[in-house]
Amino acid sequence: MDLKSIQNYSNRKINLSGWVQNIRGNNKIQFIQFRNSGKIIQVVCEKEKLGEEKFLEIKSLDQETSIEISGTVVDNLKSDLGYEILLDELKIVSSSKDYPITPKEHGPDFLHNNRHLWIRSKLQLAILQIRNELSYQIRKYFYDRNYVLIDTPILTGSIGESAGTLFETEYFDIGKAYLAQTGQLYLETAIFAHDKVYCFGPTFRAEKSKTRRHLTEFWMLEVETANFHNEDNLALQEDFIKTISLATIEKSIQELKVLGRDIEKLKSYFEKPFVKISYREAIEILQKKGEDIKFGEDINAERENILTSEFEQAVFVKNYPREIKAFYMKQNPNDLETVLCADLIAPEGVGEIIGGSEREESYDKIIDRLNEEKLPIDSYTFYLDLRKYGSVPHSGFGLGLERLIAWICGLPHVRECIPYPRLMGRLDP
Amino acid sequence: MDLKSIQNYSNRKINLSGWVQNIRGNNKIQFIQFRNSGKIIQVVCEKEKLGEEKFLEIKSLDQETSIEISGTVVDNLKSDLGYEILLDELKIVSSSKDYPITPKEHGPDFLHNNRHLWIRSKLQLAILQIRNELSYQIRKYFYDRNYVLIDTPILTGSIGESAGTLFETEYFDIGKAYLAQTGQLYLETAIFAHDKVYCFGPTFRAEKSKTRRHLTEFWMLEVETANFHNEDNLALQEDFIKTISLATIEKSIQELKVLGRDIEKLKSYFEKPFVKISYREAIEILQKKGEDIKFGEDINAERENILTSEFEQAVFVKNYPREIKAFYMKQNPNDLETVLCADLIAPEGVGEIIGGSEREESYDKIIDRLNEEKLPIDSYTFYLDLRKYGSVPHSGFGLGLERLIAWICGLPHVRECIPYPRLMGRLDP
Numbered sequence: 001m002d003l004k005s006i007q008n009y010s011n012r013k014i015n016l017s018g019w020v021q022n023i024r025g026n027n028k029i030q031f032i033q034f035r036n037s038g039k040i041i042q043v044v045c046e047k048e049k050l051g052e053e054k055f056l057e058i059k060s061l062d063q064e065t066s067i068e069i070s071g072t073v074v075d076n077l078k079s080d081l082g083y084e085i086l087l088d089e090l091k092i093v094s095s096s097k098d099y100p101i102t103p104k105e106h107g108p109d110f111l112h113n114n115r116h117l118w119i120r121s122k123l124q125l126a127i128l129q130i131r132n133e134l135s136y137q138i139r140k141y142f143y144d145r146n147y148v149l150i151d152t153p154i155l156t157g158s159i160g161e162s163a164g165t166l167f168e169t170e171y172f173d174i175g176k177a178y179l180a181q182t183g184q185l186y187l188e189t190a191i192f193a194h195d196k197v198y199c200f201g202p203t204f205r206a207e208k209s210k211t212r213r214h215l216t217e218f219w220m221l222e223v224e225t226a227n228f229h230n231e232d233n234l235a236l237q238e239d240f241i242k243t244i245s246l247a248t249i250e251k252s253i254q255e256l257k258v259l260g261r262d263i264e265k266l267k268s269y270f271e272k273p274f275v276k277i278s279y280r281e282a283i284e285i286l287q288k289k290g291e292d293i294k295f296g297e298d299i300n301a302e303r304e305n306i307l308t309s310e311f312e313q314a315v316f317v318k319n320y321p322r323e324i325k326a327f328y329m330k331q332n333p334n335d336l337e338t339v340l341c342a343d344l345i346a347p348e349g350v351g352e353i354i355g356g357s358e359r360e361e362s363y364d365k366i367i368d369r370l371n372e373e374k375l376p377i378d379s380y381t382f383y384l385d386l387r388k389y390g391s392v393p394h395s396g397f398g399l400g401l402e403r404l405i406a407w408i409c410g411l412p413h414v415r416e417c418i419p420y421p422r423l424m425g426r427l428d429p
Numbered sequence: 430m431d432l433k434s435i436q437n438y439s440n441r442k443i444n445l446s447g448w449v450q451n452i453r454g455n456n457k458i459q460f461i462q463f464r465n466s467g468k469i470i471q472v473v474c475e476k477e478k479l480g481e482e483k484f485l486e487i488k489s490l491d492q493e494t495s496i497e498i499s500g501t502v503v504d505n506l507k508s509d510l511g512y513e514i515l516l517d518e519l520k521i522v523s524s525s526k527d528y529p530i531t532p533k534e535h536g537p538d539f540l541h542n543n544r545h546l547w548i549r550s551k552l553q554l555a556i557l558q559i560r561n562e563l564s565y566q567i568r569k570y571f572y573d574r575n576y577v578l579i580d581t582p583i584l585t586g587s588i589g590e591s592a593g594t595l596f597e598t599e600y601f602d603i604g605k606a607y608l609a610q611t612g613q614l615y616l617e618t619a620i621f622a623h624d625k626v627y628c629f630g631p632t633f634r635a636e637k638s639k640t641r642r643h644l645t646e647f648w649m650l651e652v653e654t655a656n657f658h659n660e661d662n663l664a665l666q667e668d669f670i671k672t673i674s675l676a677t678i679e680k681s682i683q684e685l686k687v688l689g690r691d692i693e694k695l696k697s698y699f700e701k702p703f704v705k706i707s708y709r710e711a712i713e714i715l716q717k718k719g720e721d722i723k724f725g726e727d728i729n730a731e732r733e734n735i736l737t738s739e740f741e742q743a744v745f746v747k748n749y750p751r752e753i754k755a756f757y758m759k760q761n762p763n764d765l766e767t768v769l770c771a772d773l774i775a776p777e778g779v780g781e782i783i784g785g786s787e788r789e790e791s792y793d794k795i796i797d798r799l800n801e802e803k804l805p806i807d808s809y810t811f812y813l814d815l816r817k818y819g820s821v822p823h824s825g826f827g828l829g830l831e832r833l834i835a836w837i838c839g840l841p842h843v844r845e846c847i848p849y850p851r852l853m854g855r856l857d858p
Contacts, residue, residue: 017655017821038577038622038624096817097817116814116815119621128619128622129623131580132572132577132578132579135580136568139568148557148558149561149565151648151848152849153849154631154633155633155851155856156856157856158858167598167599167606169598171856173854174854174856179598179608189546189548190548190557190848192548193557194467195447195465202630204583208601216584217582219580381858385546389493389528390494390495390522391522392495392523419582422582424601425602425603427586427600428811429618
């Protein structure tokens, strides 16, 4: 029995183990904010019922003391859970002296230094429960559609796109191994076996950037589909984001209320079509808004905000210039300066949550692009083999989990969207 | 439409994209082993129906050519899928010259060097589909029981149990970061927030060992439960392993047949109780079998085999000596030389698949154990805080995914149980 199934215990006796999140009251009645299973309920403790001695013991309970309680569940429509508990008995399991995180305000550094305790706080409970729900819905979406999970390796020998942002480690007598910053190239090998595949795991970027949107270790979903073109890929992404987000919202109403989220507004993002514009159109819009930007430049975070504010919705920006995108993206046959790709930009300042493209399936064209980019062809032997032995059109995308959580939870910074954030200046706890 | 839903197309026309796994036949009829979505079906090509020219084109198809076919699905009870396709039309998408993996035997080194192509082979398709199913069933089991996923960090600052087996990397100006070989300590912090938690991700061991059971990068499930004792923990493990394994077998009958597995025998492991013996009993059994082993020694792989052969079943070995187990395990109150723990040993030579224990919840006792083991107390600050602020009894365990796959698939080596195995001597592709 736990607080997640409290609705089955209305007007019934209940026994629970948990913690004193907080306590307040007067000399006749005390109210414990009691935590169990990531939920918090009010426990009402009356002196008249419990006796002087027990009441005084309760009144002096310290924050985070672990306790066992028994009592009766009754309706309380004003509370988050809809119930409260009238206490019959209480037993202390273990004490808690001078718990460092008090109900007063603390600075972010202090809270991150105490992340192992901070995760017990009300907002943090809600965020990590939403992360749990969303992670499960992501996997369920692809499992239900016959996608096969391919766990791509973290330790890799060959260097991919940009060596400068890779963590490296000594690997026995072989030399250096690098922590993967994408599973895509491996995932592409697997479409030839299973047609529809995905991976979902930790990903690493040794980027020296301190922004609200970057972690050095984050979770990324990557999806790859055989015999699939750019437009199919966009349709899949839109259906995917809408399906998993609405399912998560449905299951997380209590948590979203704790986070102060406007649930109707949030749902509306996932009930109407996402906007689709080309990169060329995006540049025109930005120029009209007075931005000094021209074809060939990347669209930075501030400019992403201008675009999503224009539409008050998530925006696909399609067909970026070849010169600023990766070598494996397929050239756009209708506009040769661009490639068949799209980024999905989320509103509310969240920014890019998905990057995807159709992949170049021609061996000769991939070789040309590698040469153009001065990338070492030897490092791509296995990838090039895929274009030799039964190549097929295919497309894929990558989603940054923490950014989607930030969008759903309405958080300005991705660092609270993962249990133990890793940033340029933070490796502990 | 894909071959996974072929049963919906019996006696109907079908269009499919896929690959030529193999082709054989004579001058009147050719049989293509056609691959799509990790499944293989026979496509029957008759000269009389297709005409001379098309038939000759088909007859000269190379292995791994990508093709589009249309035809009629008909019953064929002798085949793996229960169906075959009578070809009407065939179009070549892309050629495949000199595919390196032919139907003849290849050595393991050659196959691992070509892992990106080898994953297209029949047995490898089956294994990775079983991995996909099992991974999903694991997550479903815990999601359905209100466990919360806590993605524990890979990059960690403090050194855990044994620094000698950790991969390390430079972390900006902070110093060295280590790749986590367990998420347990972080997972323990989260039971105070969510009571029931798990993590499931890649794990790293820089061990210089070349055995059938070790990878340097493998996937581990770890589970931690508040207010949970050793016996509760064992009951959870047994129910968990049985539930997910039977669900996976049920969904993977075709794959298990491809792998030559005796399905009734395999199911029987998960339908009868697991054996539970103490470490002391295990030592007695081994001594009776003539082994030169005494209390205090670890039970190695060969001796694990002797135990499981004795019972022809998975065996929990409980309550190991304190001196050979980790500092965080709770002392056994009924036998002070031992701890409240258990390893689950799988039969058929697979060996230990789970290690678990009740955790010591007393601050003072943990400190004593750290000192006994000469471990640096400073590195455990956050872990020790958990015993200061509302400590509770709790227990947990860790499961090595690839070993469970090896058991279910009947494989002698874990290296085929992961898409891209990482071993002491292998980092590529």
